[in-house]
Amino acid sequence: MRFADTLRFARDAAAGYPLRTTLSVLAMSIGVAAVVVLTALGDGARRYVVGQFSSLGSNLVIVLPGRSGTGGFNPANAITTTPRDLTIDDAASLLRAPGVRRVAPLAVGTSEISFGGRLREVMVAGTSGSYFAIRGFEMAQGSALPDDDWNRGASVVVIGDKIRQEMFGSEPAIGQLVRVGDRRVRVVGVLKTVGQGLGMNTDEVVFIPVAMAQALFNSNTLFRVLVEAKSREAIPDAKEQVLDIIKQRHRGEEDVTVITQDAVLATFDKLLGALTMGVAGIAAISLAVAGILVMNVMLVAVTQRTAEIGLLKALGASGGAIRLAFLAEAAMLSAVGALVGYLLGQVGAFALRQAFPVFPAYPPDWAVIAGLSTALGTGLLFGVMPARRAAQLDPVQALMKH
């Protein structure tokens, strides 16, 4: 039998039993679509998080008070008590390190802001002008915090865009005197809206000089020190230098944790990569199930078409020709299923991206290739057994079944 004839025969055979064909194609396509959509989700989550971390600022080294057991990112950092304060002077001293370009102290707390009878709870970030440069914040109006002596804060505030809207509405905000906690401060700048940043929405934050924040919260310690290295390559050096300086200042005790953005990124990247793999694994199981379904369908086809197989043998078809015809049919079913599934998956991923524009739900290439080839592979693999069974049918017995 010629190859083109085998294909045509298989196609006609598949088309001859529409329900059976549709079901197996559907099973296969759902499997492939599941792989595509789930990996798009997983990989989208990974990219989203990585993107968020990157927007934190570039070449970032973060100093946290307290020593964590591991060098990497650790949730315990958030709850351990601080053995020794990380002070403003500590932060300022980091500027001595040769690998460091900018340093910004950060003290965080909540307080109230009031203006003209309006009162609102806000998140207060005590920092310096360099913070805005490190984070890459842009000003909508006015200027950033002054970068003068960190220990002597001026009575100024920079507010987020949402705070401006709620406190001032259409009135001009720059130059107004507002109350933050028990301090009267002058609004010198309004941040350009940037939306959701990881963990805090900068539109709803007010920034005051770090010394004032410490006085406001009655605390000497900093929440974080943000350090910007001179370049990406300088990050490991900067980390060492920062650690050394703090250690010197803290009498040789290494009681801070220094994490680099890369380390955090790598951790999340690894974590979410594993998640994607896990999800892909689950989807792969559905592919295997689809493959087994194709096998079932082909076995049913062999039973259903026993008489036909007997006839083909009587007409001179060799076992090989029959095996090939059934294998071609199984391959076709899974190929069409894979293709339909791929398109469905892409449509699903597209719908996800339309629904959540910030979420880059693109299926990774490896998943698409793996999904398609697994579909074809299982289809062929599970097609072998029915094809062999068909080829081995005894023609007399087969003809009797009519």
Place this chain on the structure above:
Amino acid sequence: MPLIELAGIARHFQLGDTTVKALAGLDLRIDAGEYVAVMGPSGSGKSTLLNLLGLLDRPNEGTYRLAGTDVTTLSAEEQARVRSERIGFVFQSFHLVPRLTAAENIALPMTLAGIPAKERATRVAAALAGFGLENRAGHRPDQLSGGQRQRVAIARATIMRPALILADEPTGNLDRHTGEEVMHLLEDLNRQGVTLVVVTHDQTLGARAHRQLLMEDGRIERDSADLADV
């Protein structure tokens, strides 16, 4: 020149504990161009004989020489080749592939043999014309009458120009008139030199053949050729 030579052919089936002897020590010789009717009651081994002649089944004992070559020792693939080139089947229930059109059904043996599409088309067109099926080419079996179906089946059996046509109750599912037509077609083929073996219950049908074999209990009880010799 004998087309078919059977010597000591035995075929038995295992049914549970008992062994059923469908054919027992059968010797038979059919010359090229003969028209033979195989008759006998149900279970006498007619169909088994036909299946053996058609290489659809293998005997447990004995040798089968087709056109001088021993075909019992051939592999399954080689037997498929012999079936393809030398043997045409006509069945009682037609055995057309329901999803294929009349033309495609007729072309099927050629398709399986790997004959190019162009040659297939010319030969199918000739066959359709020869069997009066020109305007039925695109019809599927369920759109054809019983007689038309059997004509398609005969066209299919002859499309590879086999030396031997085996017909198992070819008129069994047809009314008397169409049955008659079908038999005429088969007999025409025989007149053109094709060896024709027909298995039938029908006495009158059997009587039309030039030679009658009466089977009983897996043996040839009576062979009209022997009687003629005496």
